[in-house]
Amino acid sequence: MDQISQLKSLLQTPKKIVITSHRNPDGDAVGSSLALSYWLEQKGHSCSVILPSEFPDFLSWMTGADTVMVHDIDADACNQKVAESELIFCLDFNELERIDRLGDALKKSEAPKVMIDHHLNPSDFAQINYNDITASSTCELIFRLIANEFDEKDKITEVIGESILTGILTDTGSFKYATSARLLRIVAELFDLGIDDSKLQDLIFNSQSEKHLRLLGHCLKNRMEVLPEFKTGIIYLSKKDYEEFDIQRGDTEGIVNYMLKVKDITVAIFVTEQPTIVKLSMRSKRAFSVEEICKKYFKGGGHKNASGGYSYQSLNGTIHKIKEILPEFKEKLLSA
Secondary structure (H helix, E strand, O other): OOHHHHHHHHOOOOOEEEEEEOOOOOHHHHHHHHHHHHHHHHOOOEEEEEEOOOOOHHHOOOOOHHHOEEOOOOHHHHHHHHHHOOEEEEEOOOOHHHHOOHHHHHHHOOOOEEEEEOOOOOOOOOOEEEEOOOOOOHHHHHHHHHHHHOOOHHHOOHHHHHHHHHHHHHHOOOOOOOOOHHHHHHHHHHHHOOOOHHHHHHHHHOOOOHHHHHHHHHHHHHOEEEEHHHOEEEEEEOHHHHHHOOOOOOOOOOHHHHHHHOOOOOEEEEEEEOOOOEEEEEEEOOOOOHHHHHHHHOOOEEOOOEEEEEEOOOHHHHHHHHHHHHHHHHHHHHHO
C-alpha cells in the first residue's frame, strides 16, 4: 500500500488529531496547520493545532489563530492533547529537534505520524511522508494533498484558501522566490475560488509597527556590513539592541532579505544574539546554497536559498567564524 493510500485508510474513521509545526512559526507553518485542520474537521475529525512557540502578531488576523495552543505557554495541556491523539501531523519541519520540548511528547506518543514538508534531508521519525523539496511551501503541498491526492478541491473553502495562500505568499516573499509554473497554476485556482490576493497582501505585508521600521533603520545604518569580495552582506543584532528596541517575536521578520536588494550581493546573513545562543538566518540568490553552510558549520539547514542555524560562540565570535568560512566558498560565490 502506498503512503497516500495508507493516509486515506487512517482518515476513514473520525480521530483525535494533533497538528504541529516548527518553533518560531511563520506564515507557512501557521497557514498549513490551520488549512489542514479545517479540511480534516470537514471530514469529521477533531483537530488541535499545537505550536512550540508563539507566532508573529502579523498573523493574528487569521481565522482560527486564536484557537492555536502554544507549548511554551501551557506545556501540560499541549502534552495531554498529544497523549490523547490518535494521529499526528507534522508540518513544515522534518526533524523533531525543530519543535524543541514538544518533540519529547511526540516521541512518547504511539500515534501514527504524518510528515508534510518541503525541506531537505528529512529524518525518519514519521510513518507516512508527503515531501517535495521542489515545492514552494508546505501550504502548496496541503493544496496538492487536498485537491490532487484526495480529489477534494470542492472542500477548499475561503478560510482554507486564505490560509494556504498566506503560506505561499510568505514563503515565496510575495512570489519572488521558489516559484514555478505548477505553483502559479495553484494560485490561479485559489483566485478562481474567490481568494482575495490584495486583501491578504495588505494584511501580511502592510501591518508593521512603527517600532519595526525604526529597528530596520537601525539595522541598515548601524548593524550592516558588506563584504564585496565574497558578495556577502551581514546584519547583526546584540542583546543590547533587543533591550533598546524591545524586540519581540516577529519584529525582525524579513530584515535579512534587505541585504539581497544590494547590487552584486549573493548571500545575506542575519545574526542575532539570543539569551543562550546566537541564531543565524541566511538567504541567497540563484545557484548558491546557504543550506550547505548552515548544515556544515552551524548545526542547521533548510533550503538551498533559505536556511538557518545557531552557534554557542559569542556574537562577535560567530561573526568572526562566518568571515573565516567564506573563503572556502569564494569560487562558488563569485560564479553564482
